[in-house]
Amino acid sequence: MHVDAAKLTEFQKRVFAYVSKIPKGKVTTYEEVARAIGSPKAYRAVGNALRKNPFPGKIPCHRVIRSDGRAGKYLGKDGKKKMRMLAKEGLEFKKGRIRKQEKMQQK
């Protein structure tokens, strides 16, 4: 990203840069993103940044889920669509929860 297509804060740039690098078939959590960009406690702001999403379609925000294994929100609504897309990319689910390979499913 050497061009500024929009006025973003440094924080957001890092968030988008990281999220846009998420490979297909893989998911990440807000907490993980926040930690990767240097602010492990900014998970809140990370979700906020994605919500603003200046590059729709370019930023796979649907690959960013919650640490609980749930989808969180998508397009201002529930993560129904999110799960659908993730399921298509190879992710597995369990009654509304996403099963991550790095984490044991709880219950």
Added chain:
DNA sequence: TCATTGGCTATCA
């Protein structure tokens, strides 16, 4: 499982 507190962080109105 769900709801509620309290604390954290970044950005906007």
Added chain:
DNA sequence: CTGATAGCCAATG
């Protein structure tokens, strides 16, 4: 500063 928001953690009921 305040309130709100795509979150997280821990505790409580």
